[in-house]
Amino acid sequence: MNKIPLTVAGAEKLREELHRLKTVERPNVIAAIAEARSHGDLSENAEYDAAKERQGFIEGRIMEVEGKLSHAQIIDPKLLDADGRCVFASTVELEDLDAGQVVTYQIVGEDEADIKEGKISVSSPIARALIGKYAGDIAEVQAPGGVREYEILDVRYE
Numbered sequence: 001m002n003k004i005p006l007t008v009a010g011a012e013k014l015r016e017e018l019h020r021l022k023t024v025e026r027p028n029v030i031a032a033i034a035e036a037r038s039h040g041d042l043s044e045n046a047e048y049d050a051a052k053e054r055q056g057f058i059e060g061r062i063m064e065v066e067g068k069l070s071h072a073q074i075i076d077p078k079l080l081d082a083d084g085r086c087v088f089a090s091t092v093e094l095e096d097l098d099a100g101q102v103v104t105y106q107i108v109g110e111d112e113a114d115i116k117e118g119k120i121s122v123s124s125p126i127a128r129a130l131i132g133k134y135a136g137d138i139a140e141v142q143a144p145g146g147v148r149e150y151e152i153l154d155v156r157y158e
Contacts, residue, residue, distance in 0.1 A: 003073040005122060007089050010112035011074045018065045021058055029055045068111065077106075080157040086130040088122050093154040094130075097138070102153065107131070126150070 006014070029051055036048035077089035086092050091106045105120045107130065113121035120127050129139040130152065139150045 002071070004068055004071050004109060004111075005088050006068075006072045006074050006109045007106075007112060008074055008076045010109055011069065011072055014065050014069055014072075014111065018062065018069070021062050021065070025058050026055075026062070029058055077157045082155075082157070084134050084155050086133050086152065086155055088131075089157070091156040091158055092130055092152060093156075094139075094150040095153055097149040097151055 032051040033048065033055065036042075036045055036051050039045055039047065042048050075089045077091070080087060080089060082090065086107065088107055088109075091104060093102065093104045095102050103118075105118050105126070107122050107127045108119045110121045110123060113119050113124070122128075122131075125143065126139075126141045129141045129150075133139055133152055135152050135155050137152050139152060141148045141150060
């Protein structure tokens with residue numbers, strides 16, 4: 001399997017989720033299954049079926065998170081030496097040349113992406129257009145509404 005790029009913060013979030021799944025969610029669902037079993041006939045027990053389904057989901061998510069962490073390539077943006085280039089984990093300040101709006105994004109892994117927090121996936125069209133460019137460059141992004149142009153105002157590694 002290929003390496004999965006993650007920022008330090010993204011890897012920490014995954015570790016926290018894994019810890020919560022193993023120490024809180026898993027014991028809770030085991031207790032729910034035991035409670036449902038105590039009610040007798042399992043063939044018509046909706047609580048049992050729901051608890052077993054939840055257990056399957058939790059165990060699947062544990063395996064998924066463990067797999068991602070085992071294949072993670074953790075990148076600390078503070079240690080990057082990219083000479084001002086837009087790279088994975090960099091924070092980029094952009095001006096939308098059509099709207100005149102200034103936005104700031106950090107380029108992160110797919111699991112970390114959250115546009116409300118200003119984090120865009122490295123595989124998104126805007127991130128792909130930015131990678132390799134410098135402050136002062138113009139990035140053309142193929143958006144659903146047509147081509148949009150962004151001027152890169154600043155590139156930071158924070």
